[in-house]
Amino acid sequence: MAETICRALRDGGLEGEHAPALTIKDSLVSPFGFDVFTHVLAQLSNYVLAGKSQSRGLVIVAFSRSPSFYVDLLKKKGIDVASSQKWVQILDCYTDPLGWKNWLNAKDLSEEASSLSKVWKDVRNLDKLYTSIIELGKGLVGQGNGRFSIAIDSVSEMVRHASISSVAGLLSNLRSHDRVSSIFWLLHSDLHEVRFTAVLEYLSSMVASIEPCTIGQRGDLENLSLLEQNFRKGKFHVRFKRRNGRVRIMCEELLLELSGIKFTSVSSEEEIINQRLLPKVQFNLQLSEKERTERAKVVLPFEHQGNGKPIQIYDGRRSLNENNDETGKLPTDEDTDKGQIIYFRDSDDEMPDSDEDPDDDLDI
Amino acid sequence: MDNQSLNLLDRALGFDQQSEPWSLSGRVVVIEDCVETSGSFVLHQLVKRSLAPNSSNVIIFVAFANSFSHYDRILRKLGCNLVAQMDNKRFIFFDMLMLRGPDGDQGRIGEGTLVSLYEKIQKKLSGLPGDKKNYVTIMIDDVSLMEVAANGASDFVLDFLHYCHALTSEFDCTLVTLNHEDIYSSMEGSTFMLQMEYLADILIKAEPLSTGLAADVHGQLTVLNKGTSHRLGSLGNKIQNFHFKVKENNVEYFYPGSRV
Numbered sequence: 342m343a344e345t346i347c348r349a350l351r352d353g354g355l356e357g358e359h360a361p362a363l364t365i366k367d368s369l370v371s372p373f374g375f376d377v378f379t380h381v382l383a384q385l386s387n388y389v390l391a392g393k394s395q396s397r398g399l400v401i402v403a404f405s406r407s408p409s410f411y412v413d414l415l416k417k418k419g420i421d422v423a424s425s426q427k428w429v430q431i432l433d434c435y436t437d438p439l440g441w442k443n444w445l446n447a448k449d450l451s452e453e454a455s456s457l458s459k460v461w462k463d464v465r466n467l468d469k470l471y472t473s474i475i476e477l478g479k480g481l482v483g484q485g486n487g488r489f490s491i492a493i494d495s496v497s498e499m500v501r502h503a504s505i506s507s508v509a510g511l512l513s514n515l516r517s518h519d520r521v522s523s524i525f526w527l528l529h530s531d532l533h534e535v536r537f538t539a540v541l542e543y544l545s546s547m548v549a550s551i552e553p554c555t556i557g558q559r560g561d562l563e564n565l566s567l568l569e570q571n572f573r574k575g576k577f578h579v580r581f582k583r584r585n586g587r588v589r590i591m592c593e594e595l596l597l598e599l600s601g602i603k604f605t606s607v608s609s610e611e612e613i614i615n616q617r618l619l620p621k622v623q624f625n626l627q628l629s630e631k632e633r634t635e636r637a638k639v640v641l642p643f644e645h646q647g648n649g650k651p652i653q654i655y656d657g658r659r660s661l662n663e664n665n666d667e668t669g670k671l672p673t674d675e676d677t678d679k680g681q682i683i684y685f686r687d688s689d690d691e692m693p694d695s696d697e698d699p700d701d702d703l704d705i
Numbered sequence: 706m707d708n709q710s711l712n713l714l715d716r717a718l719g720f721d722q723q724s725e726p727w728s729l730s731g732r733v734v735v736i737e738d739c740v741e742t743s744g745s746f747v748l749h750q751l752v753k754r755s756l757a758p759n760s761s762n763v764i765i766f767v768a769f770a771n772s773f774s775h776y777d778r779i780l781r782k783l784g785c786n787l788v789a790q791m792d793n794k795r796f797i798f799f800d801m802l803m804l805r806g807p808d809g810d811q812g813r814i815g816e817g818t819l820v821s822l823y824e825k826i827q828k829k830l831s832g833l834p835g836d837k838k839n840y841v842t843i844m845i846d847d848v849s850l851m852e853v854a855a856n857g858a859s860d861f862v863l864d865f866l867h868y869c870h871a872l873t874s875e876f877d878c879t880l881v882t883l884n885h886e887d888i889y890s891s892m893e894g895s896t897f898m899l900q901m902e903y904l905a906d907i908l909i910k911a912e913p914l915s916t917g918l919a920a921d922v923h924g925q926l927t928v929l930n931k932g933t934s935h936r937l938g939s940l941g942n943k944i945q946n947f948h949f950k951v952k953e954n955n956v957e958y959f960y961p962g963s964r965v
Contacts, residue, residue, distance in 0.1 A: 367900055389768045409875040439864060443953050496865075497903075501860065528901055532896045552862070565927075567948050572929070572942035597942065 342579055343604045346547055347384040350580075353488060353522035353674075355396030358584075362516050362545040363525035366538065371553040372573040373595060375405075375494075376602045380525045382411075383418045385523075389428055389490070391421060396522035398481030400474055403430045405496035408433045408458035417582035425510065430477045438464040438502070464502045467511045475518060488522035491515055496541065497529045509540050516544065523668040547579045551595065573597055577604060583699045616674055713958035714750060717945045718907065722921070727762060727840055733870060735905035739887040743747035745770075748846055748883055753783045753850050756790050762840045764790075765826055767799045769850035772908075782954050797829055798900040799837035801854065807875035819865045826869070830876055833863050833895060843869055843877035848884040848901070859897045864928060870904060886910070892923070906931050914948070921964070922948045 346363060350575035354360040363381070366376030382401070385579070388394035401411055408431040422429060437443060440462040444526045461473065470695040493499070516524055530538045530550075542548050552569040573699050580586055596603045629634070711721055719728035734751070738744030755762040766778070776798075777787045790796035799822070830841060843852065848862060855861045869880050882901070889898045902908055908929040914922055930943040950957045 369899060407871065410874060437877070438867065441820050441823060441868060445827070488924065501863065503930075529899075532899055532903070569944045572931075572944055656779065690922075 342591045342605075343577070345581075345591070346549060346579060347381055347388070349383055349547060350381070350490065350523040350525060351388045351394040351396075353490075357519075359516050360518075360521045361544075361547065362512070363523075363547040363549060364528055364545040365525065365542050365549045365551075366528045366530040366532040366541075367551040368529065371551050371571055371686075373551050373575055373597065373602065374527050374529065374596065377549060377551060377577075378494060378525075378593070379414055379531065381525060383415065383420065384689050385492075386415060386418075386420050386429065390424070394477045394522070395488055396482075396490040397428070397487040398478060399429045400478045400481070400489060400491050402434060402474060402493040403428065403431050403458075403493065403618065404434045404438070404464075404493070405495040407435050412457060420663060421545075427481060429457060430481055432470075432474060432477055433458045433460045434464050434470075434498075436460055437462050439686045458666070464499070467499075467503050467507050471511050471514055474515065475520070478520060482520070488520050489521050491524040493524075493526035495529070496526045498534045500533065500537065502672075508542065510543070512544055514561050542580075546582045550578045550580075554594075576607075591661060712956070713913060713945070713947045713960070714926065714928070714949075714956075715745070715754065717943070717947075718931065720754070727760065727866070727879075729842070729907075730839060731873050731877040732905045732906040733904055734881040734909065735901050736877065736881070736883045736909045737886040738883065738911040739885060739913070741913040742911045744883060744909065745846070746949075746956055747909055747911065747926070748781050748844065748881065749776075750956060751842070752780060752796075752844070753785045756785050757796060761795075761837060762842060763795050763837050764796045765799070765805055765829055765843045766840060767826070767843070767845045768821070768849075769801045769803060770846045773798050773800060773931075784954070786864060793949070799825065801804060801851075802848055816855075816861045816864070819851075819861050821869060822834065823865060823868050827872065830872065830878070839877045843872070843878060843880050844879075845869075845882045847930075848882050849888050853895075859895075863897070863900055866901070866904060888915065903945060921950060923950050925949070925961075926958070 342390050349361050350362075350363060360385070363373050367377075382399075383397075385394065386399060389399055401408075403411060404640070410412055411431055412422055437460055443462050449563045459473070459477065461470065461546065463469065476490060482489050489594055494510075496512070499511075510522070512526070515521055526541075528538065528541060551695070552575060554576055555567050555570060574594060574596045577593040579591045579593075580588060593606050594607050596605060708797070715721065718734075736744045738748050752764060755764050766776070773787070781786050784936050787796050787798075789796065801822070826843060830838065833841065848866075851865075852862050866880075866882070872878060873880050884898070884901060886898060891893045901922050908927075908931075910927040910929075911924055912927070925948050926945060928943075928945045930945075947960050949956050949959075
């Protein structure tokens with residue numbers, strides 16, 4: 342299924358339509374977002390380099406890692422970064438995002454990847470950032486009809502410096518630009534309000550969310566083994582939105598291994614166990630809707646009938662005075678036709694039946 | 706390095722790996738503690754470990770919480786002379802207590818002061834001889850007081866930490882910060898602690914025992930070592946939990962239940 346995502350990004354968008362966009366979102370309980378991001382990045386780079394994809398170039402907007410990190414990463418995956426054919430550019434919003442270094446006139450020491458990267462010193466100005474991304478991309482693919490892909494490694498970092506609406510605007514503009522083939526970004530969902538996550542999900546045609554396998558309380562040390570499990574694997578949900586509005590959800594399991602990240606289909610153990618525990622039986626284990634309403638109508642004995650009257654139960658503990666008052670009222674003519682039990686305690690010496698109501702446990 | 710002298714914390718931090726001279730190079734260590742269980746001893750242990758005679762590490766210590774004499778006294782008990790290390794230029798101390806002095810503009814620091822602090826750190830770093838640049842540890846004690854000093858503008862603090870993070874990837878140095886978790890626990894919508902945890906490669910949590918107070922155990926440490934984002938290859942995530950007892954001259958670490 343991770344393959345399906347990469348293929349969708351590879352195939353790009355049709356003329357006059359928005360480019361396919363992927364949101365990768367994770368949270369601290371299952372922090373594999375960056376691993377998934379690099380996986381997708383490497384796959385897409387392979388496609389671009391082999392000329393299999395619609396896009397001819399890739400622009401990485403680096404907020405949370407240095408350009409040299411990405412160069413090393415791609416090299417390690419066996420992808421030729423410094424090939425004669427220029428296909429990747431990194432917009433470096435990591436080294437000096439606010440222009441502090443510029444301000445201090447410090448020498449820029451990270452010249453290592455400079456032919457591939459461009460330092461961006463003002464992340465607060467998203468309009469300029471937009472033009473810069475598009476220019477870098479156009480620089481890669483030339484003036485023709487060639488398209489390029491964009492990877493943004495942390496939208497969360499972006500939102501820290503700019504408003505939600507302007508970030509959403511930037512992403513939307515990038516997505517609808519006719520030279521953009523596909524775009525994907527990473528988001529740490531627990532850093533933001535739910536509405537921002539929702540905004541980004543609306544903007545994207547695919548949402549890959551990484552969730553913990555087993556849900557426990559965050560920081561709950563009692564469940565150390567559970568915590569450990571969540572740091573090795575997670576659930577990988579992907580929601581695809583088709584052009585016609587159909588939404589498909591797929592689920593995979595994600596495993597972190599020494600060599601990288603691995604996706605396995607869910608033939609999850611739980612499901613297998615559930616299937617075994619529930620044998621095929623001849624009778625119904627569940628009630629139908631009709632049976633349920635009928636069951637609700639049955640009046641049980643000893644149940645309050647709910648006719649609104651206060652419930653009074655004589656427990657034999659009322660004082661004599663009260664009794665005297667009531668004796669004046671009770672034997673009236675109107676009441677005679679009704680059945681009544683009138684009870685007078687013989688004397689005050691007589692103890693009430695008991696201190697406790699014997700039927701205390703019954704809900705009378 | 707002699708494996709016998711390593712305690713559980715050292716092992717959890719990867720000091721037992723012979724392949725690298727300093728396993729924390731290029732990584733960010735975030736220590737979280739709470740009122741009941743102070744995590745400052747972890748910081749002291751790391752200072753001692755970095756300044757060990759067989760390593761050539763340099764520490765840049767940014768102190769918001771205590772004065773130099775405080776650290777000097779503690780480290781002397783642990784068998785490490787900070788004054789001598791200062792003369793050797795292996796311990797560089799920034800006393801940020803003075804920033805909050807009563808007089809004048811210095812009492813309030815905002816972005817500008819954090820920028821100039823960054824500038825000082827950066828100058829010290831670039832001024833070091835080439836062979837020492839890669840073995841620098843920047844320590845901040847503690848981040849919550851830095852936030853107080855920045856008038857509660859946590860965004861400035863995060864910007865500052867981002868720039869320090871950029872230094873770690875530029876020079877392969879280490880960033881160690883201490884912060885208090887419970888300060889942020891009841892704040893609605895505060896993501897500061899989460900931001901720090903995303904920044905961290907190694908997260909060390911100091912907490913009281915869940916079962917209550919005990920005479921022989923002072924608390925528990927949970928070390929989460931995220932191997933993934935390290936550029937030298939994936940080591941896999943590792944999580945470890947053990948108890949500790951802080952003594953006068955050292956700290957004892959042991960697994961739960963391993964002591965009678």
